[in-house]
Amino acid sequence: MLLKEVNYQIQGVELAEIAKEFGSPVYVYDAEKILSQFQRLKNAFSGVNLKIKYAAKALTNQAILKLLNKAGSGIDVVSLQELELGLLAGFEAKDIMFTPNCVAYEEIQAGVKKGVTINLDNLPFLEKFGKEYGSSVPCCIRINPHIDAGGNVKIMTGHKESKFGISIEQFPEILNIVSKYNIDIIGLHIHSGSDFKSADAFVKAADILFDLSNNFKNLRFLDFGSGFKVAYKEGDYTTDIAELGEKMSSSFQQFCKKYGRDLELWFEPGKFLVSESGYLLVQTNVVKETPDLTFVGVNSGLNHLIRPMMYGAYHSIVNISNPSGVEKPYNVVGYICETDTFGSGLVMNEVREGDILAIKNAGAYGFSMSSNYNSRFRPAEVLVYKGKAHLIRKRETMEDLLRNQVNLEL
Template identity: 65%
Template structure:
């Protein structure tokens, strides 16, 4: 079994690249997403180093964080794009990626989206038998494509982020391989790649190898392959003592197995990976201001100027985010429930030991780089925050805070 690194998460940064988080909050206001660009590029380079023995292409899972400036940063670090919507494809193109650097993996979209993506020149990942048939009827072997295989592997820290099991909507069941091959032959499809993605927050690094082995065994049925795509799902640490994927060991094991496969296949293929959270999660901090400290007979609530509209993960699948008090780091500790201002049960963190929280204190929510802004909404007609990227020792505003005009821009008010 591959090892995991136990990374201490008790670190409570007050600065990023020498820039005070408090000064950033003062300048841009709260709530505010702040990203450490150096951390993002270091994560890209860590994967590149771990898999340096094979022809590797990293396809960043854009759904994690799709700000164009972040995409440009990742492009400059040497990665490509994994897009799950036509809009993400277009954002990738706007960030400067070439169509050949973009993998498009939709789920259940209309065929008009597929056609538009083909016209844009990106790689299409086919994830259903009906889509394979339609694609073959329209394009035959004129447009190469990839096939997403469901390997029937249960993986991921939560059932909602496990996508490779037998009951998942994603991919084509490995048990349907005969039907896949029949369609490929009948429609004269040109299959250039095979893809698998088992889930996120995978606790057992061997899962990556199991998924890869499914593709290795399947690949011999497809003579024209150019790449094998093993997806993503590398685990990051959320709290002190939390395990994270030892990317170096995973890289060595998967690379060795991949090279052995290529020797048997008789051709050197490319290995593609699709990390998302791994690249951006730990780079991100959500800065919030304490509006009220509310004591009850049993609980002390710290109510902040943010909520599930800016960080949905805790309410969506009980995700853990470390929180600390930036304004009063040396105060006596007390137990708090950190709650948002949304009119729902809106708990960001429960039973947390924080240095004394006072009205006006800035709290920092860690691991907000992935699925923070990208899942943000205007629920309760609240506005979405600004985003700041710290790069080369300077804070850069990469998205302005929304205004009421943004909220109403597309509304059509009629006379009633």
């Protein structure tokens, strides 16, 4: 729907003016869109104690974290560094869920010292945790439900061969360890992947978690992760948030009644909250015609937005410098010394050298997965908040590339 509309503004601020003021490439985020997505999810649920924990790995800029903290969100983190960023942004430890995977056990201990909720996803660490803390430190357990759901296999996390979570087939071992050390289990967690087409995948996971929950008497919450699908192009399917809220609210209320008291219902959206808010603005370096194709080479690449090359992700791209130009097919490619394609066979208004292109849906896993490959600088970030564009991260410089290198006289 929105993808079809010609909209080169954010809150009345022209994207072209942002590129002119801050240079390119530059990431631009719409604060209003982030807040509206947060409110949309919150409003979809009724009669339950819903807690939204923003999946910080999608975008960790302090301004974004502060924005969501102010809106009333909690946060889900997967590293000690994300944990520290969350605390710096003002999140209280009680509102932070720490869900690391394949880390050193010392990170678990550090998380405990910070006072955050620990989410354990393997039996060896559950055993160590029990030995060290017994019932003195409550924790959550991440279950792998063996559900094949979601989009790209790289983001499916709940299938049998996934590294994430403790296999549901090992549930008797979980119970033995919990009983042995009298571990205080306050939450159960499932995250099956991403890009779910309907609410049914969550309902299916909920039925599994509801059944397992009867083995724990001190639960405070059940966490269903995320995986809400957003639209990347016209006609793309999305997760029906209203349907999700209605079905999950109803089933959760029924569960709580059987369980004997009300628990909190947690979700951990990342892409859903920030993806559609973001644009990566790039400048055309060259329009290169071949007998078969026309390439548009831009001043960015997989070092700034790796999703198309890593996941085969589609990102709509528009020419904001020539909105009335004749439409032509292009392959938009980057400046990295690799096969580095943002999009193939894209129909855009005629592109000329120097034109600014806007890559849409770039708010999630764009900057956060960026790198200095080819020794390129990472871009600046701008947040449009209350009708004004604010610089929230400076563009890197040569000094940044050299900052941690140690000069060796040879």
